[in-house]
Amino acid sequence: QSVLTQPPSASATPGQRVTISCSGSSSNIGSNAINWYQQLPGTAPKLLIYSNNKRPSGVPDRFSGSKSGTSASLAITGLQSEDEGGYFCAAWDDSLNGWLFGGGTKLTVL
């Protein structure tokens, strides 16, 4: 099945660590790299992690990514209030011959 599944919401208090999961299949995460995007309220998405675990320049090392089999995770440590927003995973799907986005996870900093 060509979908990427994320939990709709996550929450934590400032300073804590939070992880967001992204579950796919052999045609997407299982065979291709995954990217993560951050979308703060009222803004365009921003690339946070590419190629499973690489950070673009300017992205703090509080953000990290990992992949195992057909699942991936985004971890945020030292949570800050400005991290509140939407987080999306994305991967190329060989069956669809196109890009797939996860449904997104809304992160709330309590």
Added chain:
Amino acid sequence: QVQLVESGGGVVQPGWSLRLSCAASGFRFNDFAFHWVRQAPGKGLEWVALISYDGSNKYSDSVKGRFTVSRDDSKNIVYLHMNSLRPEDTALYYCARDRAYSGYEGSSNWGQGTLVTVSS
């Protein structure tokens, strides 16, 4: 710095056509692929189309046969021609540059989007 500016959005009736433009600057345009990604109000991101550096393209099933992506390397502009528009095409349409020339690395830089509303 990389800049992408979308334009061309508006309010149209079902069945109408619209052409979106994405003006790029701050990098060597010819070396990169581009994507169109849309976001319906209050919803998540949906990939729409990509055009590689050589003009080859791919589309999501939801727009295949109705939308066409093209590029003008002399003007540094990417277009999305949208025909037979439906209410479910209502969304903020983002133009995004891929990290590489093929379109398979994923979007690295995004514009601010242009809003398309399809309603009778």
